[in-house]
Amino acid sequence: MKVILLGAGGMGRWAAHTAVSFKLITRLTVADHNLAYARQLADHCGSKAQAMALDVTDQRALLRALQAHDVVLNCVGPYYRFGLPTLKAAIEAGCHYLDLCDDWEPTLEILQLSEPARQAAITAIIGLGASPGISNLLAMKLATQFDYVEELYTGWHVESAFEVADSHAAIIHWVHQFTGQIAVYENGRQQSAKPLEGVTLNYPGVGERTFYTLGHPEAVTLPLSLPQLKISKNLMHMSHQTYEGIIQLAKAVNEGQMSVEQAAARIAQDQLDNPTLEDIIPAGSGAVPSLFAWAQGSSKGKREQRAIGLRAFAPGMGGMTGIPLAVGLYLLAEGQLTKRGVLTPEAAFNPDAFLHIFSQYCTYPKPVTPDELVYITSITI
Template identity: 40%
Template structure:
């Protein structure tokens, strides 16, 4: 039912769309706010296991929004709520436990699917449903956020025209920004994202090495030099980009994902990892303490001590005198016409509003592109396989605030040598 509703006519005309947002936490709430503002969204269901949480979100969004009690692990509940939906936007995790169940229900009900999955293992599980989704004429975009999402499309611009691709690095971080006045000070809902981050730093991570998918080391210091800039140390982390980009572009020989943060945050992460690998704390326990340290400057009893206690306050302040990598970027080295080239792409500024804005604005844009027939691929795929980067960045441009690194007028900054 959903498939015909979305694609029966252009949304620019009279066609409307029924959307389900799964998750009423930090990300789901921001996604719902963005989606409620779209004129073609007729009915917006905010579903969560916590019905009160879903109701509190829906009540702020006007008549088109309504709450629903949904257990994403309950197939019958999922199918019932998706029966009248054209698209489901999944922000609920962990994706390794819930992602496939939501996608399977969406495909069965003929409902399109967009998510913000940033975990490589569930990404592969979701991509394995490609043939089934294509047969059902369903479009499912996996990782439609900042990283993955924006980073994948920046990577497309970085490798454009290269005949050989030696290395492709995607990355993300603070961009060296001062405290964002539009970012919510509360860390309500942020602990789940921190727990995912920690889980991708305590074990082997998938990377592309010499044309093969292998297991690499997380938190490995990596020197990143963007053209025209001095080298900056970043750190490897488990993410979908090194898994999906070589899948669609097999010419990529080496690929990793890295992050760049103030040294005080790195100290917190290193101590967090030691607390887990030593068995002192579980991933969940360490993540809760890291969340408290990053947002409140508080450390729980029996947990991270020493350097963490000294670094917690500094983690919330900008570290002066340090160069930072852009908020989101891609760096490629390769050859064109036999000549070696190094190319980097980055947002030409930054997206204000913190992690939720940087993640959910791209989600909303991709859903709009799907509704307006700018994405016509069926099946399950990552953004680089079905989203036109130029059209995407044109839509993202109004959300980008220029800063001291901005160059030119476009939404993407290009650095080549």
């Protein structure tokens, strides 16, 4: 199987190194607008890899590149700019497609291309990173613990976020999703709302905590697979000091005093000047974990609240984001993913099967067995 990787940055590096380890991947083309970056990554990936200079905004060049490959891994963000046109090119080229789309707006647009993708006999998996991606699969696994689930939240811990230096595009995405208006699912329907609204949850095994809303694909895609949901939102957990800083930046962007890019640059510089990142927080540590899902519903006649997280993580932000993309490629190459059309992670994969494979890459803070990867807590209300 011939694979082309778009983007030789922090996420793409992990996807590339993982992909070339699969026997069925016979060639990996690393494509980037900066040929030097592409060559450096291709050299590190070994004899299967080659480099290509490619500007993804050049639709003719992009189409020619995709036509020469079986699968494209799209690691070029932000996806509200580059997601939709790249998938359109993949459909025209007849090339299977996987990406890390973490913006809710293009997610809804991209899902509209499902029928053209089916007609082209291609599989397109969108949002297959940490969040969205692993978060969706954790949420779906958690939902199966209930007879009926009404509320489902996904989220992450800001202070234990992975190295922002891995991707400046990730910071731009973050600012974009805590400014303006976002989509949430409430009262059984999708609605527009302000981000950074407080949500208080009793996290089983941790206690009552306040979280803050953020625009993200999970909130708009999980209800498609779980139509009984009444509420679905994506959340951030953070200190009050971090929250106050974000609120001030959001206000400046919303009032036109600075752009999203300027706000992102300020965050990046502040982290360089004042590094305050905490260590990764595994589930079961007594604190809100770095990545989690929380649900409320009914199980065997009892009202329950349950939470799910990981006991171990792939290394760094790049590993947690790029490796799931490569795992999706593996399942596609192995013929374990035969659905066609545009699919979200929860629509494409069995959570247990995917997490079983992903567990072998989760070595921090220590390696775990597949059965140990996921940690679930619950309380009866």
